[in-house]
Amino acid sequence: MPPRSSDADWRLAFLLGLFASAFLIGWALAPARPVFQTAYLLTGFAGFLVGFGSRLGGGCTSGHGVCGLCRLS
Known part of the structure; x- marks a missing residue:
């Protein structure tokens, strides 16, 4: 089922939050970064x-x- 146009805003915010949180955690925990x-x-x-x-x-x-x-x- 294709997303409704009203869903586009929160879906985009969710995806941006996923990437932003990964970068923020990577920056905050740089010395303890897993390999x-x-x-x-x-x-x-x-x-x-x-x-x-x-x-x-x-x-x-x-x-x-x-x-x-x-x-x-």
């Missing part, structure tokens, strides 16, 4: 697959992370 053993592109692709699979299955990513993994589903 990833995988490439950023691979991590991003894995996140895309989780989102796509959750959408395809009619669920949500937070529900999958919170409840689905502990149930091995």
Whole structure:
């Protein structure tokens, strides 16, 4: 279902907040920055697959992370 025009503002604000918070946390915790053993592109692709699979299955990513993994589903 395509988003309604009234949804565009909060969706854009949500996406900007996601990126802004990542940069702010990275700046604030620069000395304690974690080291990833995988490439950023691979991590991003894995996140895309989780989102796509959750959408395809009619669920949500937070529900999958919170409840689905502990149930091995």
